[in-house]
Amino acid sequence: MSVLHGYAGNILRVDLSSGRISTAATSDYASFVGGRGLAARVHWDEVMPEVGALDPENRLTFFTGPLAGFAGFGSSRWLVCGKSPATDPEHFCHSNLGGTWGVTLKSAGYDGIIVQGQAERPVYLLVSQDGAQIRDAGHLWGKGAIETREMLKAELGADVNVVACGQAGENLVVMASVLADQDSSGSSGFGAVMGSKRLKAVAVVKGGTRLTAANPARLRDLVRYYAHLQGDRDADYFTVPGKTQRDSCWGCPGLCGRIAWKAADGAEGKYFCQSALIYQIRAAQFYGQGKEGDVPFRVTKLCDNYGIDTMAVHVMMSWLSRCHREGLLTEEATGLPLSKGGSLEYAEALVRRIALREGFGGLLAQGVERAANAIGRGTREKIGDLLHKAHGVDQYGGRTYITNGLMYATEVRMPIQHLHKTSIPVMQ
Numbered sequence: 094m095s096v097l098h099g100y101a102g103n104i105l106r107v108d109l110s111s112g113r114i115s116t117a118a119t120s121d122y123a124s125f126v127g128g129r130g131l132a133a134r135v136h137w138d139e140v141m142p143e144v145g146a147l148d149p150e151n152r153l154t155f156f157t158g159p160l161a162g163f164a165g166f167g168s169s170r171w172l173v174c175g176k177s178p179a180t181d182p183e184h185f186c187h188s189n190l191g192g193t194w195g196v197t198l199k200s201a202g203y204d205g206i207i208v209q210g211q212a213e214r215p216v217y218l219l220v221s222q223d224g225a226q227i228r229d230a231g232h233l234w235g236k237g238a239i240e241t242r243e244m245l246k247a248e249l250g251a252d253v254n255v256v257a258c259g260q261a262g263e264n265l266v267v268m269a270s271v272l273a274d275q276d277s278s279g280s281s282g283f284g285a286v287m288g289s290k291r292l293k294a295v296a297v298v299k300g301g302t303r304l305t306a307a308n309p310a311r312l313r314d315l316v317r318y319y320a321h322l323q324g325d326r327d328a329d330y331f332t333v334p335g336k337t338q339r340d341s342c343w344g345c346p347g348l349c350g351r352i353a354w355k356a357a358d359g360a361e362g363k364y365f366c367q368s369a370l371i372y373q374i375r376a377a378q379f380y381g382q383g384k385e386g387d388v389p390f391r392v393t394k395l396c397d398n399y400g401i402d403t404m405a406v407h408v409m410m411s412w413l414s415r416c417h418r419e420g421l422l423t424e425e426a427t428g429l430p431l432s433k434g435g436s437l438e439y440a441e442a443l444v445r446r447i448a449l450r451e452g453f454g455g456l457l458a459q460g461v462e463r464a465a466n467a468i469g470r471g472t473r474e475k476i477g478d479l480l481h482k483a484h485g486v487d488q489y490g491g492r493t494y495i496t497n498g499l500m501y502a503t504e505v506r507m508p509i510q511h512l513h514k515t516s517i518p519v520m521q
């Protein structure tokens with residue numbers, strides 16, 4: 094096998110229908126660069142156009158790139174890819190996560206995992222330097238993604254890294270997310286793709302694979318240049334003294350706003366970016382500025398545990414509130430306390446009903462556009478500019494950052510991490 098610098102060298106393939114597990118050399122796919130390149134190659138070669146996102150024939154792929162594992166860049170990043178149920182019409186999409194799961198996979202000797210088929214019963218995958226096993230996940234099915242992660246760590250050891258879906262994924266909610274260590278979450282509906290395969294989690298045991306760079310000196314220069322571009326900016330938009338602390342992903346200078354929150358009862362978890370923003374303003378308006386306490390953090394954790402994309406929840410809440418104001422949807426018809434938007438009670442009811450497909454939540458589980466189409470009565474018009482705003486066209490548009498224009502033109506989804514990575518250095 095030829096040496097591929099920056100790669101661990103192997104790609105694992107797991108067929109959940111037959112139980113067959115095999116390993117291929119990453120060099121077999123080497124003409125396609127990076128995690129997304131490898132995932133796109135698998136999708137292009139193996140997933141026919143007529144295959145639906147939730148069909149067993151869809152490939153669910155977990156990939157890292159050649160920079161993962163080399164500290165100094167955003168080198169924690171890794172991807173979950175495949176045909177996405179959150180897109181309409183469905184198409185190949187990606188979800189980009191940080192934390193520690195990706196580098197742990199690489200330390201175990203794998204650049205990626207390709208999952209195909211559908212298991213007869215709920216299973217999880219245990220991956221280590223010695224290979225992989227498909228294990229029974231009957232005791233994990235019905236649990237939240239955070240609960241699943243903690244249960245597997247208790248069983249397998251704290252060093253194990255876990256990516257899991259919550260109840261939303263099991264119930265094939267189109268905006269179901271995946272959640273990994275350090276509360277790294279990924280959208281594009283891949284939680285539902287895990288659910289469709291009856292794959293509850295992928296647990297990876299840390300290994301000792303050594304990575305080589307083709308030109309270590311040049312890599313060090315690039316790390317220094319990157320640090321210089323970042324400057325000494327200390328992003329503190331979400332910081333609350335006494336409540337929060339910096340929580341950077343593996344190997345990252347961490348100059349974004351990634352922080353963890355500590356609630357009054359000792360509960361901890363991520364609290365940054367969109368996951369923080371979805372309920373911060375709403376809760377402040379409902380409880381009164383400064384009295385919202387831990388509520389926005391609790392809502393972030395709620396979404397993470399049920400395994401629902403916070404941005405999709407944000408759009409859903411805005412649309413429901415518009416429809417309620419206009420008298421198009423009522424509390425009686427939806428069974429939701431729509432007049433209490435911003436309260437913990439409202440968020441708990443909404444997220445639970447969507448994740449468990451309870452009552453009106455079953456309709457919402459299809460996503461805002463399909464739900465509005467099914468309801469009719471002018472509710473579709475109330476979506477208006479919500480999706481446009483949610484996709485960041487105002488903040489990151491090509492008129493402000495010319496390079497971002499190219500990304501909007503060529504990307505399969507809102508490329509939020511790449512938009513950040515371009516915009517933040519340019520802002521300095």
Ligand code: SF4
Pocket residue numbers: 167168169170191192340341342345346347348349350351
């Ligand atoms: S910039 Fe922030 S979110 Fe991105 S890898 Fe670094 S710490 Fe993680």
